[in-house]
Amino acid sequence: MSFHISVSGAAAEAVRTVVPTLVADLVASGITSLDPALWGPEAEEEAGKRLGWTESVVTSRPLVAEVLALREELHAKGVSHIALAGMGGSSLAPEVITLTTGVDLTVLDATDPGQVLAALNDRLESTALVVSSKSGGTVETDSQRRVFERAFRDLGIDPVDRIIVVTDPGSPLEASATEAGYRVFNADPTVGGRFSALTAFGLVPSGLAGVDIGQLLDEAEAVSLALAVDSVDNPGLILGAAIASTSPRRDKLAIVADGTHIVGFADWAEQLIAESTGKIGTGILPVVLDLDAPELTAALPDVQIVRVVADAGDEVFVDHDGADEIRVSGTLGAQFLVWEYATVIAGRLLGINPFDQPDVESAKIATRGLLDSRPEPEPAAFISDGIEVRGTPHVIGAASDLASAIDALLEELGPDGYVAVQAYVDRLALPQLAELRGLLATLSKRPVTFGWGPRFLHSTGQFHKGGTPTGVFLQILSTPAEDLDIPDRPFTFGELIQAQAGGDASVLADKGRPVLTLTLTDPAANISTLFNALR
Template sequence: MDQTLEAAIAARLETIDRDRIVERIWDGDHTVWSDHPEEVSDRLGWLRIQRHIDARIPEFEMLRQDVIAEGFTTAVLLGMGGSSLAAEVLYQSFGPQEGGLRLIVLDSTDPRQLAATEADLDLDHTLFIVSSKSGSTVETLSHLAYFWEKLPRGRHFIAITDYGTGLERIGRDREFRAVFINPPDIGGRYSALSCFGLVPAVLCGIDAGLLLEGAERMAGFCDPGIPARLHPGAWLGAALGEAALHGRDKLTLVLPPEIEVLGHWIEQLVAESTGKEGQGIVPVEGELLADPAVYGNDRMFVALGEDPFLGPLEAAGHPVLRVPFEGPASLGAEFWRWEFATAIACYVLGVNPFDQPNVQEAKEATAVVLAGGGGDPATPPLADVLAQVRAGDYLAILAYLPRNEEILGRLQRVRHALRDRYRVATTVGFGPRFLHSTGQLHKGGPNTGVFIQVVDEPREDRHVPGQPYSFAELEAAQALGDLDALRMHRRRVARVSLEDLEGAVL
């Protein structure tokens, strides 16, 4: 690691000790991040959730036993961002478990993905998990409306939400099998170890107690009495924050294959927490490691476990942080470590980790489009936008397409070709999923993003029950609303089809 960066991290760790930052976080001191307590003091429940949620595990387990006994085989999780990412990580990392349900996550408004999901279901043996902290997430409520029209039986639905939301009322009125109320002092992206992550995990047969034990061990290692240089959360957070301040703000994740999906969860946590007020750390997940020559001087590599590419990267002068990896069973500890580290990184950057001031912009822009307004979908040609790419930028592919292996494979080939050609970091996100993840960073973070919005017109469609629009119209409005929001922030953006993108790049 560069000596200047290493010295800056060491100095920051000393400052954390001197200013009692860890102790103040545990004490709920909002002034670590903000002069105002709003969206800080009421967002720190994740620090101790592993100690409180344990008492509810038997309740979740009883539900699993009941649905398995009744012949249910599949759970479909209807949720966006923090309401679904941790559950997806756990299911894909542990894999199907004996005595557990199969899990499908639906977080797309693309009618082709909705149709593919429906075709994969035996509705008589399917449990729908309707998950939304606010209880008003448009994608989730649209999915609920669609499947409720197909199967208007409350015993096939459960809800996870906060107290007093519209979703809670729907669940009670329609006599859902269960309505789980989450603690209100936990924001969506910090909710991995709450009902949002653990109810689906238990339904899939995953040992939630094991996850909570790991989280509690990590919390013990992050006790206020631990010096910051030995503190897993403070050390990682200080390194990420100082790296960003020193121009290495592209957090490139190197994850073992069995937990590579963890990158999606870290991406949301870091991007939405840090990406505001012109600051931000850009998480890079899913990008394959390559020869050090393709990387600029803006990278910080963080690896869980070892990888043969790490040595050459270090030899070439790139900073590499290694975090021990103990298999999927350590995910509870990693969730907790990264939450604390992100809170520390935000302290270093001087931003509030718990708000998302720009997320509402794309939602409002979508509403304008659905009401008949919206901007011109035409953008400058892709070649003209790519000609503006400079060192230190990142290229973000924003795909309003079905999220499946075939489409992802095509986008991955494009991203790696762009990375190798321009020597910049690349990301791939599927809309509207990424609007609940990296969307905050795109608008509120540094103006170093170059965006390629990828769209096409679905040949099939599904109506959203109770609304004057279809899923294809909703997805199109979200894409145009996102485009308008990016242009409002003077971001460099081109809008193309996947075929045209491939033709221009490959």
Template sequence: MTSVVTAGGISVTIRGAVVDEGETVLDRLVSDGVPGALVSRNSHLWGPDAAPAAARRLGWLGPSEIARSLPARVSGPAGFARDAGLDRVVLLASGGPAVAAEAIGAAAGAELTVVDSTDPHEVTGALAGDPHRTIVVVVADDPGAGADGGAGVDALRRVFERAFGDAGLTGADLARRFVVVAAAGSAEERAAQEAGHHVVESEPDVDGRFGALDARALTAPALAGADVEALLDQAAALAATLRQPYDNPALTLGAALGSSALAGRDKLVIADHGSGLTGFGAWAEQLVAGALGKGGRGLLPVVVEDVEAPGFELTADMRRVILGRRPDEPGPGREAGISVAGPLGAQFLLWEYATAIAARVLGVDPFGEPDVRESAASTAALLRSEEGAAPTVVRRPPALVEGAVEVHAREDALKGAATLAGALEAVLESVPDGGYLAVLAYLDRWADAEAAGLRALLAARAAKVRRRPVPVTFGWGPAHLHTTGQYHKGGPRNGSFLQVTGVVTADLPVPGRPYSLGELQLAQAFGDLRVLRSLGRPAVRLHLRDRPEGLAQLADALS
């Protein structure tokens, strides 16, 4: 059985058992008046406990005057782009705004450098561009939110400010190199105004996770030349359909996601197949994981490389989604449960609405982040030290060393393994039935890009070791703290974790702070690892004494 719902430039195709499952849930949503209530911004849709926060977080459902005004502010007579020669745009951000901006920039072919990492090697690469051509957009974290209390973005801003000063930029010339996106009346806005930076007010009723089309995500791409108005027009076309009880693709997708989780298919395997939307899967991952993973429930997004990749096999606990081609068209993956096609702006709104619907079905608060602050507190504790002193991280001897790779684990975690290959097999065997393995790499995502290949290698090896597919996700650290970190700590307690850290050969001091970027990154990694272990999650850390050599060793051990 196949169901195709097309409207507002979006097509959602559903095949197989999920059609009946989704329609049952959809009928209940319609009878409860949910489509109209959501568009009317009814904050009680997720229960009384969630209502206060929801009342301040539903602005993404309507047009944003701030977002609409960005093109004029950026390129108009008084716009930021009036400064001749400032044609290199760098974004310092975390979480949803960073991932959304990168997807927008990629779709537009815009030259945009996104820095959401404290890895000193990666930051050094971003600093390598001509400072006299560079303008930096700084997106302040939501007040009270953030997986590191805002330390990451603040540290990056300080490092870039020092680099500009070292290049001879001072006074007003230095100040105009920064555009700060912050909430009106916030400490970040006041500090930016006092410093003489450009300031863009962020929407007061949208959080970063749902804010793909607000000022935090759009300012940097707009500066880099992306057509922001076209994105907003695409979303507006879909918005006209969101109140409809039927022929509503976003409601259909939301019912399918929610019914999948209720039916035990709580792993959402996402593969791109010709969508042309580079990076969109990563944005959908942060939205679905963070909005739904809490209270021991959730829907785990597993982004795979393509429909032929290890991990896309159909199993009893997986629901497969294709971004791009409809699944009833010829080609691999045609039996996948869900397929979504449409332009980027509409896709953003589609998934935001659908995820909010799925949260209603699952009975969770889509806007709460009850578990993210645990890692923030743990990181802050590691950074807390004597005044003027660097943070202290207690380092223990590795349980195993092979070549350039150290294996750090509790005594019973490796099950007596004496080799790197054996240790990796022990990690795979630690994944509980119905669970998943998350690879968290605190490395340079450009220079150490080979690390991303560990996801497919581990998925392929898991199928042999466990004689069945095991979901394997991959995230760059510390960025994952702001994206999937909520699910890893608050979702179903069935995850195992493989953290990868690497030697720092050229660190960067953080001006005005008693720590360097390398020390901050290590505190973020150790803080998160400590929280995962305190929750009883199996967690092993691999430390690369030499990054390229260590990654090559891991690939060999898994081949």
């Protein structure tokens, strides 16, 4: 088998007590036979049209030859570089696939104007763009497509020769792309975005960039039978029970790469788990960690550690007396499929519908409202060394400087809470902001997540608003050095990312979540000020 798992401590006890019931209830074979009743009557309608991912290994096979043929056709036209415009499930899987295989792919899942400009200025003469969106209505992807179309035309290149579209059949994007003459790959409409790694959304951009996508499907196929069998050795049942059924339940899932060859896997798993389980006041919050993260040695009672390792030992190993953690290893294709099974099994154990995302739309609605009205920015409560400080009343009320504002936010943190850092900035220009995560974990002694905005809105954003209501939120914004207009749209990328940050902050505030927003007016100079305040 191409996947191995070992569990110990509380996770092992969860497996021992829960997996036999899952076996008796025929959960694994039920998933494979597309039984929508597994998640209860309220989820049945949605589940009935969202289980196609279980068959992706078979249904995606014809794509292999099609993608290879198109890759050779593009090479003949001088294309040697692939860029991908997509958000959430449309970008995270291709990113992991190409990083793991060492294949070059530019992933544009951002709206910061500096980051969009960087993509436009990267080998455009020899670039083809894959535009991926299930609905075609995703504002980020639509905006990215528009500026690439203009850039190609400015170079004298017909966009028809350089743009490939991946979307669901019957979507508005399919209609407009077909009318424009673009090559369209239809994805399986019975697969939700976060479960789409082994469909056209994961395979087309990866394959065009140079990945052997046939091998990826082979890797997933190697574990398919084990996942379909109602057995106590089923790795999907074991992983699902281990992450969802510890007693007491550990609702923060710390995922750390520890020797694995897979690059960036935790970022993909973060979206899958957070968006699938974070709803109706419960869920599992993934926390992506490095090997030196404070959370790994803090023995926090609500944190379950998962290590993605080079070799987890036996195919299935349950140790009731060992270190309190889960260890998984295996090929990338197998990891994708096992974690998808485990996530929907966790959904059943939590009593929620793992296929919907009811709170994602709220931030989109708030963003659209701000884009339509484009009000003047809310005045800063105060400015500290060039950093504009705003926040919800309990956070900002007693603060007089940057350090006291951060202290006030952390004072809102309960014993079972978490801190979410949301960086709406150019992550290519300010990668050091990711170091805030470790500093805040040390300072707060609680789990800390870090998300680049607006990317995280399509992943942990669902958990922030619909999951366990224990988070406090630190937004980092920046004033862009250069803005970029969007063809035939009344707003710029700079206005779009500001509206996305403001929309999300307003929804969080409406739900009673503490929010502190810091705007870096001179990012290069403000970074040290911010870090000094935390230290």
